Every structure is written in C-alpha cells, then in structure tokens.
Amino acid sequence: MQEKLRREGLAKIRGETKYIDDQSWPHQVIFGMAIRSPVARGTLTAIEFDQQIDWSDFCIVTPQDIPGKNRIKMIEDDWPYLAEDQINHYGEPILLLAHPDRQQLQRGAAHITLQIDPLPPVLTIEESLSEQEIIWQKGNTFKSYQIKRGTTESIFSSGDYQIFEQEYRTGAQEQLYLEPNGVVATFDPELGVTIYGSLQCPYYVDGAMATLLNLEKDKVRIVQSPTGGGFGGKEDYPSILAGHAALLALxxxxxxxMIYDRKEDMAVTTKRHPSRTKIKSAHDKDGKIAAIQIEFILDGGAYATLSEVVLSRGALHCFGPYFCQHVQIDAKAVATNHPPNGAFRGFGAPQSIFAMERHLDLVAAKLKLTPEEVRRVNFITKGQSSCFGQTFRERVDYHALMDIVFEQSDFHNKQQAFQKYNADPSNPVKKGIGFATFLHGSGFTGSGEDYLASRCTITARQDGKVEVLASSTEIGQGKDTIFTQIVAQELKLPHHQVVIAPVDTSIVPDSGPTVASRTTMIVGNLVKQAAAKLRDQLIETKFLASNYQPTQVAGAIKNYLAQHDTLTINTQYQRPEGVAWDDQSYSGDAYATYAWAVYLAEVEVDTLTYQTRVTNFYALQEVGKVVNQILAQGQIEGGVVQGIGHALYEHVLHQDGRMINNHLTDYIIPTSIDTPPIKVIFEEWNRQYGPDGAKGIGELPMDGPAPAVINAVVNAVGSQVYAIPMLPENLMEAMQS
Amino acid sequence: MEFNNHITITLTINGEQQQVSVPPMARLLDIIRNKLELTGTKEGCGAGECGACAVLLDGKMVNSCLIPAIQANGSSVYTIEGLAQKEEFNCLEHSFHKKGGTQCGFCTPGMLIASYQLIKDKSSPNREEIRQAMAGNLCRCTGHQKIIDSVADAIEQLTKSPEGQ
Incomplete structure (x- = not known):
C-alpha cells in the first residue's frame, strides 16, 4: 500500500516543491511582459514610445527582431508570436518589453501607445459562418469533417418516423490550473536557449523554439518545472509564452x-471551444433512431491552434455509444476574433456529448418514454460498427453498465421518491435525477499515434537503480507514480529502486505530449516493454536467475555494468495489430480502445432562487486495468467537478471580444461546498491494450457530468434546457418560457 | 525615485524574528516569498479568492495576498514551512499523503493551513463542517473529495490519539 502512494506527495504537502516562480537562479533574472492589443480586430499603424522614459534600460522586441519564423509551430502556420500589422484578437501580443525592476516595467508599459485602426470584429459562430467579414485566410473555416453512413434524407422524408430537431450550445471554459502559466528563458551563445517552465509538452516547445529562433535542435533545451495543473491549458500555450521569454533573453x-498573474492568464490564454450543435433525428415509437444528422460547430478563436484535432475528437465522439445505419455528421471549426481557443480536457468531446445526451432525453420526453428506454434500444454492442466504420471487438455492454449504476444509486426508487417529493407545491425545492451514457477514446485520434512514434528509454544505473527516461510530464495526474509502479512490477523491484529522470529534452527522448488520455496507456506500455527487455537482458546474460528475488536486481545491475558499458533499452510505439485508420476517408479505428461510461447525477433545484445544487454523483466506467485506485479515483473526481463547473458555474463573459470576468471573483468554479459526494466505480472488463490492459482515463470524466446534471435538472423542473453553463437566470428563463 | 522608498517591517516568521525592507505597497505575500524566500506559500489569484497564499497571522488563517505589509508589522506569521515542523502536522501530512489529498500540489500548502486551523478550532468537525472550513481554498485537480477525506482521516486519527502520533 505504502508503495502506491504519490511519489512526490510529501514534498508537495510540505510546500517544498519548487514551481517555476519558486526557483532561484544563479544570475540576475529580468522580468518580461507582452504589450497587447486593446481591441479585437484592427490594423496596427504605429507604436509610440513616450520620450519621457529612458528606454535604454529596457529590452524591447518587435517582429523585426525575430531571427527565425514569426509563427508558432503547430498544425497550421498562422499564429504569430507578435502581431505584424493585422490584429486578430483582444490581448494579441504586439511587442515585448523587459526590465530588471517589475515596477519600472509596468511604468514603461504604461508609456507605450499603440495606434490601431479598428475593424469590425467577428464574435459569434453565426457571424463567422455568414462570411460578411473574412478574418482567416480565404474563408473563415479552419477545418471541416464529414462522417456519412447510409441515406439520412430518405429516412427523414419517408414519413414513417417522428422527427425531432434541436440546437444545443456549450460555453467557453477556462482550464484554471491553480498555477498560472510561467517560464524562465536563458540564452548562452555556446549552449543556446533553455526554457524552464510550467508545461505539459516539452517537445512541442522544443520544436517551436527551433523554428522561432532559427536554432539547431541541439541549441534548444526545454526543462519542465513542477507543474501546478494543466488540463490542456499548458499544451499549446507554453510555446507562445516560451517564445516571448526566449526572444527577450536572446x-x-x-x-x-515571465509569470502571468491570474488576470492576464485568464484574459489571453486558450479556453475550451464554445460550440453549437444542431441535431435532427428520426425515431420509431420505441425511440429507436432510424436516422440522425448532427451539425457540430466550434468557435476556434482567431488562429487555428489545435482546433482541427479538437473538432475531430468532438465529431468522432458525438454519436456516442449508439448504433444506427443512417448517420450524417458535419463538423466545422470556424474563426472568430476571440483569443484562440485550444486544448482543454475532453478536447471537443464534452461539447458534442452534451448535445447528444440532452437530445436523447428530449426525445424521450416527446415520445413519452423514459431516458433509459430510449438508450436501451439504441446501444451499440460488440461486433457492431460505429458510424465512422470502427467495429468494436471488445466487450461493450451498456445494459450491464446501466444496471450497475442504477443499482448502486437506487435509481428507480429514487426516481419515484423524487416525483412524490416534487408533487408538494408548497415546497419550492424540486429534486431530480439524470444520467448520461458515453465513451472516450484513449490516445491520439486516428493515425495520430503513428505520426508521434513515441519513444521511451530505460537505463540501468551504476548504483543498481533503474531509471525511466520519457518526456511525459507529471502535472498532478500521478505519472511519476504510475511509471514507477509499472517498472517495479515488471522487474519485481521495490519502488525506491526506480528513478524517474527529470523531464529535460537534453536527457529524455520524445514520448509525445502529455495529453489525450495517453500517458498511462501508450507511454506506460512503452515503459513496461522496456522494463521487460531490461529484465530479460539480465537473465539472458546470466546476471540474474530466471527465478530471481527482488533484492538481487541491484547487485545484478552493478555486476552487469562492471563488465559492460551500458544497459539501456529503447522502445518505440508500434500500432497494435488489427487497428487501422484511413486518413483519406476519415474512417476506421479512430482509437485502439475506449473507456465506456455511465454517469448519474442527483440535483436539488430551488425554484425561488433558480439555484441548482448537485447533491450526489455516481461515476461508473470500464477502463481496463486500474493501475492505482487512489490516483484513478482522483482523476475521475476532479474531472467530474470540472464538468459540474462547465454545466452550472463557469461562464466566460465576453464583451467586444474581451473576457471581462477574468478573475476568480466573477469566474466561479466549484468549491468544497458546491461539490457533491462522488461515488467512483471502476469495471475492468477489457484488457487488450495498455500496460496490463490499462486504458486512458484522464479526459473521460469531463464528458459525462454536464449532460447528467442538466438531464437531472430537467427531470426536477420539467422545463427543457439546451445550453450550458446554465446559470440561475438561464434556468429562470427556461422555466418561464 | 518614488520607487526606491522602502519601509521596514518587523515580524516573527515561523517563530523567528525578522526585519525586512519592502516597498510601501508590498503585501505580506511578497515579504514571505520574495524577501524571506519561503516559497511554500503560493500566489494563485492575487485577489483573496483561491487560498493558495494562506498563512496563519497571529494564529488566524488569512490570505497573505490581501494583507498589506504594514499590517503585518509586529505580528507572528506561520507559513507551511513553519507548520511542517509542528508535531500536529505529522498527522495531517500522513492523511493527505495516504488519502490522495494532493495532485498538482499548488493549492496544497493552503489546504494544509486551512485544515490545521480547523483542527485547532474544532475538536471533532463532521464532513459538512470540514467542507465549510475548506471552502475558501480552491482546488482544480481533486474535486475536493480526497481533500475532505484527508482532513476527516486526520481528525479520526487525532481523536483516537490526542497527541496526533
């Protein structure tokens, strides 16, 4: 038991962990900042420096000072580090300023005037689609996908079915990692540039710096500092912040x-994409879906960032765990003049799943069926293929999953009890219960893992310990502990004999980014394979007997290294056999495997104040092998509460393209008193992929809470709700209309 | 230059008297982090909302980002570093570790300050009282459940053995 506790836990509890702003530096460190656009769209005509200030004390960087390419290396080549003349969003960086004294830096910033000719901004999905203003390249569309099976139109026009059509929306959401974005950049003519920072994906930053600074790869080094949460918010954004600091250092x-304060972090960094989903579905009298059309649109903000892949995940997840012969999904990410939206746990799936799971409850209400009945006639099962052509070969049994949740939560009895409770008109509090059934694919989408071709190294050390070298980052999810467990189990070693190498690109190979629910399943598997090979090598060379004792490993390693230079094993990702995806037709096995889940929420709605409280939550998922119960529960519980926040509290309020509630006083996340007891239930049915069969779980818990909670609210009050966040005023409107 | 004006603040930090010279607008948090280099106290929001900068000021929990330096003059301050030396901390530390009460760790020192304050104030708080006591400290990783579990576990241990050992 003791061995499975979080490795770095005690240091964190004692406050000893040194995050980027806690670290001390051998040389003087100066402070940098970006001067930003005060408008959402315009043309920059001049930058004026007040002559009252002695600017010789300042380091000033403009686009002309960039030695390489003024574009952040990502999917598209459109996102500048510093705006050149066109300004495309509020807060867009225009120039950089640094000074040894923070107060002088602020004073300097106040004496720079930007001359901008404003242009009309595009601030909604509808404005973008109208293309009255073209704000991105030749059109306003970053990317579109279509998934098509069968002939939906002929079913809709047959007259044999009842047809339901509805639009759903989800809002932007801030990741709100407790530690704001921050980096320190150093430059040395010999060594090149080094970035120390709070980040999820060191090799993303590594590639970005080489392109920006026109440096050879060996002149760029990225060192991850202990990272106070990420949730996707430190996937793409650190590249821009690191670029700014590196330019100033150079x-x-x-x-x-450069350490952002909370206001700057919230105002300018990426958010979850707002979405609009239109669903049109045809049903028989039992609720069975005869045909369905889904139009799924994301507001990508001003630049393409990761919108293309967020869109893809959203599109592939939107029809959920259901089977239908006639499906059409049209997905599109469009440009607006909001700050670029980016990665956030769930990556498009929470948005489209919200729409689908709400729609099924709406259909149930219209057909006078229960939400349970409508789902039970539509579930996909083993052997059937999804609308994008993936045949599920593992046990997919949503009937069993629903039965488990219903039994654990006493769903049917509670439903009746709540109905009785709600019948009393003198009581303004109404109780409701609702659920969502959904799935989440593990790892990168489609061919993504092939392109990444992730690597991992395990090396035996002179002191007899075994060291794991991977670029996967510890961001609170417990990666260090999981990798330790995997190696210790494979080699039969005590945990303290396993060393996790610092995440420093001059030391560790590229294991891909720490995103997409991939670290345990994909990289963990590489770690396991490497550990197994290292053990086999020691046995084959007779330094270890095949029936060795754990205490003998250290000695065997020392003896081996006395006779050999090194004992190092490298492993690289290989696509599992039988898994195939075709980029051209956008079809096949979108993910090697999925986590399958049913989430259930109970709520109380005060119909006088329109306030909703989630009173109980059940989260059931089939996740293959659970590597570490406490850590896995922690992932689910944390994700559930972020999902509740997305549903009921977190409202990014924009005005003229600017987030105006960019602080924790007005942007509300759930606290300990807003959080219900959460019962986490794991099933471990399918163990085909990942180390001992562990699937990804990081993002899954973000997908189900919002639809489960809103379905419960609708169950309580009887009025339909189609958008989140559902603030009290939104519920009031829904109930009064 | 106006920026060079400094004031001298005397305070007892973690039981040791210290004198620091800071700009007049400095906050207690700036003294703790920048002058005394006690970096266990974090800045999460700078607006008194998140509790990451919580410390004990004359025995009461405060958000140190809201306390002007001048107000801390003559006071006694305990940060996580000082608390970690106290005997009662052992039990909290053990429970947070065992129950999964820390993930990314950034809110954790503040959580420990809040739970320390709670066990000092109340002998056997129930789960609801624990939730109330921790509501001023935001956590984005855990969903709060394992933090509440940790505090409840520590209280159970302390009730079994009043010395907390």
Missing amino acids: HSKQAVK
Missing part, C-alpha cells in the same frame, strides 16, 4: 522571467 543576453 536580445537582452539575460535570463528572463
């Missing part, structure tokens, strides 16, 4: 620190 020849 020009000032000094170490440059």
Whole structure:
C-alpha cells in the first residue's frame, strides 16, 4: 500500500516543491511582459514610445527582431508570436518589453501607445459562418469533417418516423490550473536557449523554439518545472509564452522571467471551444433512431491552434455509444476574433456529448418514454460498427453498465421518491435525477499515434537503480507514480529502486505530449516493454536467475555494468495489430480502445432562487486495468467537478471580444461546498491494450457530468434546457418560457 | 525615485524574528516569498479568492495576498514551512499523503493551513463542517473529495490519539 502512494506527495504537502516562480537562479533574472492589443480586430499603424522614459534600460522586441519564423509551430502556420500589422484578437501580443525592476516595467508599459485602426470584429459562430467579414485566410473555416453512413434524407422524408430537431450550445471554459502559466528563458551563445517552465509538452516547445529562433535542435533545451495543473491549458500555450521569454533573453543576453498573474492568464490564454450543435433525428415509437444528422460547430478563436484535432475528437465522439445505419455528421471549426481557443480536457468531446445526451432525453420526453428506454434500444454492442466504420471487438455492454449504476444509486426508487417529493407545491425545492451514457477514446485520434512514434528509454544505473527516461510530464495526474509502479512490477523491484529522470529534452527522448488520455496507456506500455527487455537482458546474460528475488536486481545491475558499458533499452510505439485508420476517408479505428461510461447525477433545484445544487454523483466506467485506485479515483473526481463547473458555474463573459470576468471573483468554479459526494466505480472488463490492459482515463470524466446534471435538472423542473453553463437566470428563463 | 522608498517591517516568521525592507505597497505575500524566500506559500489569484497564499497571522488563517505589509508589522506569521515542523502536522501530512489529498500540489500548502486551523478550532468537525472550513481554498485537480477525506482521516486519527502520533 505504502508503495502506491504519490511519489512526490510529501514534498508537495510540505510546500517544498519548487514551481517555476519558486526557483532561484544563479544570475540576475529580468522580468518580461507582452504589450497587447486593446481591441479585437484592427490594423496596427504605429507604436509610440513616450520620450519621457529612458528606454535604454529596457529590452524591447518587435517582429523585426525575430531571427527565425514569426509563427508558432503547430498544425497550421498562422499564429504569430507578435502581431505584424493585422490584429486578430483582444490581448494579441504586439511587442515585448523587459526590465530588471517589475515596477519600472509596468511604468514603461504604461508609456507605450499603440495606434490601431479598428475593424469590425467577428464574435459569434453565426457571424463567422455568414462570411460578411473574412478574418482567416480565404474563408473563415479552419477545418471541416464529414462522417456519412447510409441515406439520412430518405429516412427523414419517408414519413414513417417522428422527427425531432434541436440546437444545443456549450460555453467557453477556462482550464484554471491553480498555477498560472510561467517560464524562465536563458540564452548562452555556446549552449543556446533553455526554457524552464510550467508545461505539459516539452517537445512541442522544443520544436517551436527551433523554428522561432532559427536554432539547431541541439541549441534548444526545454526543462519542465513542477507543474501546478494543466488540463490542456499548458499544451499549446507554453510555446507562445516560451517564445516571448526566449526572444527577450536572446536580445537582452539575460535570463528572463515571465509569470502571468491570474488576470492576464485568464484574459489571453486558450479556453475550451464554445460550440453549437444542431441535431435532427428520426425515431420509431420505441425511440429507436432510424436516422440522425448532427451539425457540430466550434468557435476556434482567431488562429487555428489545435482546433482541427479538437473538432475531430468532438465529431468522432458525438454519436456516442449508439448504433444506427443512417448517420450524417458535419463538423466545422470556424474563426472568430476571440483569443484562440485550444486544448482543454475532453478536447471537443464534452461539447458534442452534451448535445447528444440532452437530445436523447428530449426525445424521450416527446415520445413519452423514459431516458433509459430510449438508450436501451439504441446501444451499440460488440461486433457492431460505429458510424465512422470502427467495429468494436471488445466487450461493450451498456445494459450491464446501466444496471450497475442504477443499482448502486437506487435509481428507480429514487426516481419515484423524487416525483412524490416534487408533487408538494408548497415546497419550492424540486429534486431530480439524470444520467448520461458515453465513451472516450484513449490516445491520439486516428493515425495520430503513428505520426508521434513515441519513444521511451530505460537505463540501468551504476548504483543498481533503474531509471525511466520519457518526456511525459507529471502535472498532478500521478505519472511519476504510475511509471514507477509499472517498472517495479515488471522487474519485481521495490519502488525506491526506480528513478524517474527529470523531464529535460537534453536527457529524455520524445514520448509525445502529455495529453489525450495517453500517458498511462501508450507511454506506460512503452515503459513496461522496456522494463521487460531490461529484465530479460539480465537473465539472458546470466546476471540474474530466471527465478530471481527482488533484492538481487541491484547487485545484478552493478555486476552487469562492471563488465559492460551500458544497459539501456529503447522502445518505440508500434500500432497494435488489427487497428487501422484511413486518413483519406476519415474512417476506421479512430482509437485502439475506449473507456465506456455511465454517469448519474442527483440535483436539488430551488425554484425561488433558480439555484441548482448537485447533491450526489455516481461515476461508473470500464477502463481496463486500474493501475492505482487512489490516483484513478482522483482523476475521475476532479474531472467530474470540472464538468459540474462547465454545466452550472463557469461562464466566460465576453464583451467586444474581451473576457471581462477574468478573475476568480466573477469566474466561479466549484468549491468544497458546491461539490457533491462522488461515488467512483471502476469495471475492468477489457484488457487488450495498455500496460496490463490499462486504458486512458484522464479526459473521460469531463464528458459525462454536464449532460447528467442538466438531464437531472430537467427531470426536477420539467422545463427543457439546451445550453450550458446554465446559470440561475438561464434556468429562470427556461422555466418561464 | 518614488520607487526606491522602502519601509521596514518587523515580524516573527515561523517563530523567528525578522526585519525586512519592502516597498510601501508590498503585501505580506511578497515579504514571505520574495524577501524571506519561503516559497511554500503560493500566489494563485492575487485577489483573496483561491487560498493558495494562506498563512496563519497571529494564529488566524488569512490570505497573505490581501494583507498589506504594514499590517503585518509586529505580528507572528506561520507559513507551511513553519507548520511542517509542528508535531500536529505529522498527522495531517500522513492523511493527505495516504488519502490522495494532493495532485498538482499548488493549492496544497493552503489546504494544509486551512485544515490545521480547523483542527485547532474544532475538536471533532463532521464532513459538512470540514467542507465549510475548506471552502475558501480552491482546488482544480481533486474535486475536493480526497481533500475532505484527508482532513476527516486526520481528525479520526487525532481523536483516537490526542497527541496526533
């Protein structure tokens, strides 16, 4: 038991962990900042520096000072580090400023005037689609996908079915990692540039710096500092922040620190994409879906960032765990003049799943069926193929999953009890119960893992310990502990004999980014394979007997290294046999495997104040092998509460393209008193992929809570709700209309 | 230059008297982090909303980002580093570790300060009282459940053995 506790836990509890802003530096560090656009769209005509200030004390960087390419290396080549003349969103960086004294830096910033000719901004999905203003390349569309099976139109026009059509919306959401984005950049003519920072994906930053600074790869080094949460918010954004700090370091020849305060972090960093989903579905009298059309649109913000892949995941997840012969999904990510939206746990899936799971409850209400009945006639099962052509070969049994949740939550009895409770008109509090059935694919979408071709190294050390080298980052999810467990189990070693190498690109190979519910399943498997090979090597060379004792490993390693230079094993990702995806037709096995889940929420709605409280929550998922119960539960519980926040509290309020509630006073996330007891239930049916069969779970818990909670609210009050966040005023409107 | 004006603040930090010179607008948090280099106290929001900067000021939990330096003059302050030396901390530390009460760790020192304050104030708080006591500290990773579990576990251990050992 003791061995499975979080490795770095005690240091964190004692406050000893040094996050980026806690670290001390051998040389003077100066402070950097970006001067940003005060408008959402316009043309920059001039930058004026007040002559009252002695600017010689400052380091100033403009686009002309960029030695390489002024574009953040990502999917498209459109996102500049510093705006050149066109300004495309509020807060867009225009120039960089650094000074040894923070107060002087602020004073300097106040004496720079930007001359901008404003242009009409595009601020909604509808404005973008109208293309009255073209704000991105030749059109306003970053990317579109279509999934098509059968002939939906002929079913709709047959007259044999009842047809339901509805639009759903989800809002932007801030990741709100407790530690804001921050980096320190150093520059040395010999060594090149080094970035220390709070980040999820060191090799993303590594590639970005090489392109920006026109440096050879060996002149760029990225070191992850202990990272106070990410949730996707430190996937793409650190590349831009690191770029700013690196440019200032290069020009000032000094170490440059850039730590955002909360207001800047919330105002300018990426958010979850707002979405609009239109669903049209045809049903028989039992609720069975005869045909369905889904139009799924994301507001990508001003630049393409990761919108293309967020869209893809959203599109592939939107029809959920259901089977139908006639399906059409049209997905599109469009440009607006909001700050770019990016990765956030769930990555498009929470948005489209919200729409689908709400729609099924709406259909149930219209057909006078229960939400349970409508789902039971539509579930996909083993052997059937999804609308994008993936045949599920593992046990997919949503009837069993629903039965488990209903039994654990006493669903049917509670439903009746709540109905009785709600019948009393003198009581303004109404109780409701609702659920969502959904899935989440593990790892990168489609061929993504093939392109990443992730690598991992395990090396035996002179002190007899075994060291794991991977670029996967510890961001609170417990990666260090999981990798330790995997190696310890494979080699039969005590945990303290396993060392996790610092995540430093000059040391560790590229294991791909720490995103997409992939670290345990994909990289963990590489770690396991490497550990097994290392053990086999020691046995084959007779340094270990095949029936060795754990205490003998250290000695065997020392003896081996006395006779050999090194004992190092490299492993690289290989696509599992039988898994195939075709990029051209956008079809096949979108993910090697999925986590299958049913989430259920109970709520109380005060019909006087329109406030909703989630009073109980059940989260059931089939996740293959659970590597570490406490850590896995922690992932689910945390994700559930972020999902509740998305449903009921978290409202990114924009005005003229600017987030105006960019602080924790007005942007509300759930606290300990807003959080219900959460019962986490794991099933471990399918163990075909991942180390001992562990599937990804990081993002899954973000998908189900919002539809489960809103379905419960609708169950309580009887009025339909089609958008989140559902604030009290939104519920009031819904109930009064 | 106006920026060079400094004031001298005397305070007892973790039981040791210290004198620091800071700009007049400095916050207690700035003294703790920048002058005394006690970095266990974090800045999460700078607006008194998240509790990551919580410390004990004359025995009461405060958000140190809201306390002007001048107000801390003559006071006694305990940060996580000082608390970690106290005997009662052992039990909390053990429970947070065992029950999964920390993930990314950034909110954790503040959580420990809040739970320490709670066990000092109340002998056997129930789960609801624990939730109330921790409501001023935001956590984005855990969904709060394992933090509440940790505090409840520590209280159970302390009730079994008043010395907390």
